[in-house]
Amino acid sequence: MFGAIARKLFGTANDRYIKGLGKTVAAINDLEPELEALSDDALRARTAWFRDRLGQGESLDDLLVEAFATVREGAKRTLGQRHYDVQLMGGVVLHGGKIAEMKTGEGKTLVSTLAVYLNALEGQGVHVVTVNDYLAQRDAAWMGQIYEFLGLSVGCITHAMTDAERRAAYACDVTYGTNNELGFDYLRDNMKFRLEDMVQRGFRFGIVDEVDSILIDEARTPLIISGMAEDSTELYGKVNTLIPKLTDEHYEKDEKQRSVNLTEEGTETAEQLLKDAGLIQSGSLYDLSNVSLVHHLNQALRAHVLFERDVHYMVKDGKIVIIDEFTGRAMEGRRYSEGLHQALEAKEGVTVQNENQTLASITFQNYFRLYPKLAGMTGTAMTEAGEFAEIYGLEVVDLPTHRPMVRDDMDDQVYRTTKEKYDAIVDLIEDCHKRQQPVLVGTVSIEKSEFLAQTLRKTKGIKSNVLNARHHEQEALIIAEAGVPGAVTIATNMAGRGTDIQLGGNLDMRLSREIAADLDEAEHARRAAALRDEVEARKATALEAGGLFVIGTERHESRRIDNQLRGRSGRQGDPGASQFFLSLEDDLMRIFGTNRMDGMLRRLGLQEGEAIEHPWINKALEKAQQKVEARNFEIRKNLLRFDDVMNDQRKVVYEQRRELMTAADVRETVVDMRREVVAGMVPKYMPAKAMPDEWDMAGLHREVQDILALDLPCEDWGREEGIAEAEVEERILEAAEQHHAQKAARFGAETLRAIEKSLLLQILDQTWKEHLLQLDHLRQGISLRAYGQRDPLNEYKQEAFELFQAMLETLRERVTQFVSHVEVREAPPPEALVPRAAGRMQAHHDSPEPAVGGGAPEGEGLAVRTAEPVRHVAPESRNPADPESWGKVGRNEPCPCGSGKKYKHCHGTAA
Template structure:
């Protein structure tokens, strides 16, 4: 009560923040008459003048008014678009490193030019992040004209570009790219072997368009670069046959948690079926030897019981293609990881691709927190303000609209069954079409789009369907959705990036209808005719009430519902919106519609009748808030675990960069060797133990294996006055002499090159194995909660111990390899660069993967001078292919024996 009164008197915190910026807007407007008088050349020259002011000690804040006035005038001259005052406010909020919430149609693309131009003047690079390649290319072309006029360079990163093209794009003042391309380039850069091969510059300033979609929706899917693992496609096919034979009592499904598990009876039934099929030969399903079968059964169960064709994925060109649940787009190249995608391929009887093993990964949260300054813009951020502030330290500021919103939002209509709901929607659409009012219908899946489409076909109502299957025609369909009587059914409307203009879109019609018209006179006449038609159509649509938006069910997130509603009523246009719901909708069904159904039947609700009341809207909003809070907790929990890995990732990547920047790594190698020797001496020659009790044989064996020297350790131990320190000094001297002999033999330059290459390769290999071990640890750590222990603390402790172990193992491997290395040929610098991995994205457990080559090069070979292979000495084996027989003579494949990953 008191809070409401205070807000009325003083305004909200948001109002006060916006009000404080208005003085700067007046300052910028006051500069406009003088800037308008400048010639084009004088306007361009202001870029150098502003840069000079920065060099002379002024801050970005000091030059902001002049900068904004300059870019506004450039935009007027180049594109005929003048920034409104509210757009200047949005630009200032972005400059402060905050999120500007601006309603759909308020011109966010134009707003971004203000902070982008200001920050680009520093010359450190500005990244503009978009949700898809189409928007990255379009925005770079549209706004690139303005930046180019002012003398700034613009680059765009697209899928399939070479390293040289990427490097050139990142070197530009302004770079447009999708979040995926930026993240994968960061991971790939940290797998390079030379600094000059890296494509990105140090991070400076980034603006994220559709910030809620990228930093929240897509942040559930960490980026992963992976390499091929062992082929097990036949096992996926075999297990797939088993799932349809299970009964409903064999598994429990929790739709809220998106989880499905076998019951006790189900486990026994599965074991029986696996035995009949000859897959389970001994023991039970949960015996150590059969754990991999549990994994396959679980993933096959998820594929059959949780994932629906045409909702979660579609089958196209003999491939299973994921559908983005937030945009309804096909996610070409992305794959569910951890074997789920293979299980879906087996289910749909298409070619099964190999599984992958993680080589590098990062969450979007941790990637975007690398930027010193991050800002974002979207039409819907307020509902997620807490998450933005807690995770990214980004405050959300709501920017007022240029014109008041005239859209009328009706209360939801709720029907008992989905059939009644679809009939009511089709009748509403028939009425809209008859009156010439354009209507946009938002559905949550392709299947539901097609149900409505079939109903409209029966009523002979012309309409367009926009979903993953019409991906190529997307921009055209959305652009013409405002024509009189147009009916457009769209599967999700997030991040479409194309405005719905009442009466139709002149630019899109010109592009589509006049593509083949080359005669200038005919083309000009046709353009004028199209403009006149669109103007007339606009009057008709305005008279009919503007764009009418229909939601076919409530989404888990209020934000997605608001995005759909926001398509109507842009720039003060009239419009309306209404959601049609049924008790069979997912949100209603999962969150307790049974009681409501019973109540409605008691109240005598007849078939075809609907109920609508503001109280029901509030109840639904509370259910959505609960789901949003739960999803936030899930993301926060995932991030807490990834933060542990992120600390380790920073150490490894920083170490890699230091190694690449160093002229040589001889000192690092010597330090590693000294630590290995110190560890050996402490292990086998304890300080408080008599020399005759030392483990001399073990020490001799280990020094031979790791240092490649055959020393008379047994004789040394018999000497008078021998102690731990003397032993360490002698071992270090012997190892250093051996390395000095190699330097004398091969030349200092070649050995320095070999050392650097080897350290980087072994660091990458160790990190890769560590990531796999952490992945396994993460999967099982939740069970520690049953022992009254906090899984996160357990994970932190064990991950730290594993990291320490990885570093110790790396020191040993580097020391051993360099001690035994014999060069067969001089390595070329180009051989030292691992092949660049091409990302093939995956997602599961909310993970996104990219495919990669292993990245190890055979530039050096670890063999004895004689070239013979000793089965008892792995250092003599050189490179062994993982599927070859192990040289030790065990009869197993190398990957299952000495080549087994840690």
């Protein structure tokens, strides 16, 4: 109560911040007459003048007023657009490393030019991040006119560019690109073998457009570069045929948690079905040997019970394509992880792709935290202000509109059944259509958008434009025409569309589509004037009818998505209206509402076709949405806590990698590794407190031969009087150094240095890849530790650290072993040292692009001779009594013989 009174008296913190920007805006406006008098060359020369001042010690803040005034004048001369006062405020907010919330149609794209220009003066590059390639290219070409007029270079990163083109784009003062492309370039750069092959040049300042879509919605899952795993895909098809034989009594579905689990009866039934199919040879379903079957069974069950075709995914060209639940877009090239995508492929009868193994990954949270300074802009961020502050340290500032908002946001209408709800929606659309009022209808799935379009056509004879994942290619065109009088547009969600709905239609879009570029100037001007008059007449008709009417067919779990839909109406002070229609059968009402509501409404005498409409209902729904948002935030925050553990390790590995690439040679590193390997090797066979007759000198001889390629008389040394482990260690090291010196003399010192560097980088990549796989496996089961009253996060931190230590030990052994055994072939092909392509690129799950591996750093006429790879065999398929069945065993894995020792200390000693 006291807080509300204080806000009325003094205003909110946001109000006070906005008020404080008034002086800066006034100072910028005062410079306008002076800059208008300058010639184009004089205006352009200010860029060099600003840079000189920075070099003399002035800060960006010192230049802000003059730089912003310069950009505004540049925009007037190139685009014919003048920044409004609220847009100048938005520029100050962005420069301050904050998020600017500006309503749809307020010109966020133009706002960004102010902060981009000012920060680009430092010469370290500014990244502008968009949600798709279309917007990146459009904004780079559109806003790029201002930057280039003022003497800055502009680049744009798109999907199909070569490394050379990417490097040139990143070297520009301003670089536009999508979050996926920028993130992948970072991961690919850290898989390169030479510094000059890397495309990015570090991070300075980034502005994220549609910041809520990218930093929250897209950030739910990581970017992954992966390679094919060796697991068979046949099992997915076999298990899939068994799922339809399970009934509702065999599993429990929790739609709130998006989980499904077999009941006790379901487990018994599934086990019997698997036995009948010959998939379980012995034991029960939960025996260690059947752990892979449990995984396949769970994913197949999820695919059938929780995932619905044309809602969560669609089938296109024989592939499963994920549908983004927030934007309604088809996410081409992305795949669900952990075998779920394969289970969906088996369910729909399309080709089941191989599972993939992670080679490199990063979450968007950790990628964007690489920027020392980050800002963002969107129409809907205030509802997620807490998450932006906690995860990214970003403050949200709600900016006023240029013209007063006059849209009429009506109370929700709640019906008992879905049929009654749709009947009411159809009647309202018909009424608007007759009055020539344009209508935008928001649905939550492809299925519902097409059902509504079909219903309108059959029952009312009204034709509508449908925008969903099936028709996303026409996205900009459909949205551009959505403001035409009488137009009915049905869209699955509206996040980050990037094209404004203008009443009367989008003039620029029509000019580019309907007037040929090769017309003479007079004819072009005549046709443009005719189109302009037509659009103005249509706009007057739409305004008279009440502006754009936005209809929501149900509430989303997130208020932000509802606000994005609503925000399409009432652009730049235009009239408009919005209303949401709900039924008790909607997912949100059914899952998070109360089961008693239907009976209560019947008792109150609610008739069929009647709706409840009251502000209290809106508040109750908002509170339900807030609870769901808070739960989803906790889930994302928990996932980030786990990823932060891997992120710390990733930073160490990538930094070490960069140091190795920078070094002229890595001889000292290789020598240090060899010493540590020998220092760890000797005590295993000559324990400090053991008697000489207890030493295993034969085992030491085998390991020295295996790792160092040396045939030393270790057993003779063991019989010498008074010899100690320190002396043995010294003799081994001395012999290893002599062996290495002989190689250098035989191959040439430069050649050997090149081989060492190449091997070190390749082996580091291989051990890091294997470590990521182990972390994936650890992460999947760690939550079960909670049943033992142990904190899963602390357990994960501890075990991940132990795995990292083991990875470093493995790295030292492998590098020492390879360098000791390496030989050089004469006249090999130049590609011999180039690592094989790293597999498949995956934006958030998978995508079918080849990853860039990179070439050898030096010594391109050389090739390392290595043994043929040994196939990997799943642990459950190995016969302890038959070493031939073990396949490739990691040196630090438990020995398959069952002794409990590591493989390298057991059967691996003779390998």
